[in-house]
Amino acid sequence: MAETKSLGFNTRQIHAGASPDSATGARNIPIYQSTAFEFRDVAHAARLFNLEEVGYIYSRLTNPTVSALQERVASLEGGVGAVCCSSGHAAQVMSLFPLMSPGKNVVVSPRLYGGTVTQFSHMIKRFGWSAKFVDFDDVDGVRAAIDEDTRALFCESIANPGGYVTDLEVVGKLAQELGIPLIVDNTTATPYLCRPFEFGATLSVHSTSKYLTGNGSVIGGAVVDSGTFDWSASGKYPSLSSPEAAYHGLKFHEALGPMAFTFYGIAVGLRDLGMTMNPQAAHYTLMGIETLSLRMREHCRNAEKVAEWLEGHSGVEEVTYAGLKSSRYYERGKRICPKGLSGLFTFSLKGGYDACVEVVNKVSLFSHVANLGDAKSLMIHSASTTHRQLTPEQQEAAGVKANSIRVSIGIEDAEDIIDDLSQALG
Ligand SMILES: Cc1ncc(COP(=O)(O)O)c(C=O)c1O
CATH class of the missing domain: 3.40.640.10 (Type I PLP-dependent aspartate aminotransferase-like (Major domain))
Known part of the structure; x- marks a missing residue:
């Protein structure tokens, strides 16, 4: 064309x-x-x-x-x-x-x-x-x-x-x-x-x-x-x-x-x-790329549901998704990305690093990989992997904490993603 x-x-x-x-x-x-x-x-x-x-x-x-x-x-x-x-x-x-x-x-x-x-x-x-x-x-x-x-x-x-x-x-x-x-x-x-x-x-x-x-x-x-x-x-x-x-x-x-x-x-x-x-x-x-818009709509919809669910979980300290009303970037997010905030965010656990290890080891629908943006839901502990070469100051500036897990929410059924997190978080 x-x-x-x-x-x-x-x-x-x-x-x-x-x-x-x-x-x-x-x-x-x-x-x-x-x-x-x-x-x-x-x-x-x-x-x-x-x-x-x-x-x-x-x-x-x-x-x-x-x-x-x-x-x-x-x-x-x-x-x-x-x-x-x-x-x-x-x-x-x-x-x-x-x-x-x-x-x-x-x-x-x-x-x-x-x-x-x-x-x-x-x-x-x-x-x-x-x-x-x-x-x-x-x-x-x-x-x-x-x-x-x-x-x-x-x-x-x-x-x-x-x-x-x-x-x-x-x-x-x-x-x-x-x-x-x-x-x-x-x-x-x-x-x-x-x-x-x-x-x-x-x-x-x-x-x-x-x-x-x-x-x-x-x-x-x-x-x-x-x-x-x-x-x-x-x-x-x-x-x-x-x-x-x-x-x-x-x-x-x-x-x-x-x-x-x-x-x-x-x-x-x-x-x-x-x-x-x-x-x-x-x-x-x-x-x-032919299905980009369809996928992004699903990624956003699922990420919103999963982030909201995580926010309500007693073991979770913080959820960083900018699509959450509680996020300090919520209003800015709506201005810069009016159709949604994608499928990538982190959540941190009150149980610290050990609790992160347990969750990453326990999930089964999520894949434990160093990637994002897949149709499949993905999970990784950023501080020890994707952001590992950074100094502690650089990690902090990038928003990476020892007790946080990065998720790339896929386009499976949101209920199944939540069930997997639920069994892993206990
Ligand atoms: C935001 C962002 N930019 C750039 C890159 C680098 O891309 P690639 O792995 O294709 O070299 C990555 C990889 O994870 C990324 O997440």
Whole structure:
């Protein structure tokens, strides 16, 4: 489908980026399992390499199955383009890569998936980049942390391990005022529940391994560009505004306008970093994404019921679900994610760590895995696993406690999920 933006979300999650295969009529997007694509002639090859014509060269850069997913995710998020990557973590690096250079920093919320805190605290330093962690609820603190070398702001819309919602309205306004791109990890909320670009975000990133695929089958990621940021205005983004030595001097922004970031991500980012999504993964995600809205509605409905039930249990100290009226993020959650607060949250137990161990060992419907966003209900003790590499201070800032369990509520019958928790909690 060429023009899909005016169609509704349910229609686009099934049709955007895809039409019957022109060669065979295959109704589903085939898995184009090909490393390379034949050029018509030398001039055709040169035009493709010059970005004068869009087409397929080599699957590290572009592949028809992956392109269909890119178009679909971009359409659902309301962006102009997307770059699919080998994982959510790869997508985070790919979102920063065109913006950063040695000595530059990104101002980051501490309420993030533990792996992201580690990636930003340690790994990116090897590129000469750094992260400044600041509480995004303290907008003056965020403003104060931004300096001449800041090239982006980064946060999660609904933060893993759940229960916290970033005030994207406030942070988006600040980013626009200061001319700094806001990058939102929209993995937990998905484009169905949260629209970061409507709050002023420039880019969104996703771990497509989670709700977008929705069945725990493949690892992948995506960076989506709103197409609204002026990469040339401040002179701070030379990879996009100045002649790019790594691409025969092309000025991406001048040549490609709103598609500059996406083309740069593919032509330079994927070409040189090689964090490419494979067509099998793209196929599974395309299949899963067709039911995204239906699943998210069920995840939210079930999570609300389970969170309410947990809140009433005598052994439970606290439930962090932002969809609960008792949550301090309830009103904000309704503003930022009006259709629901997803299926991820934590609950803490009065019995401490030992009680957590007992519950995790006793559940049978829940799977004890390091994942979220599956149709199946999942559970993990975050402090000893997903957020283990964090310092105690970082864990506290991320909302991870020794006596809390993270749950990703699936789309089974809510009564069965509650029964399983009931027998495990005793
Ligand atoms: C919110 C969030 N962002 C990013 C990631 C990283 O994604 P991936 O595992 O696909 O690299 C995760 C993984 O759990 C996550 O929960």
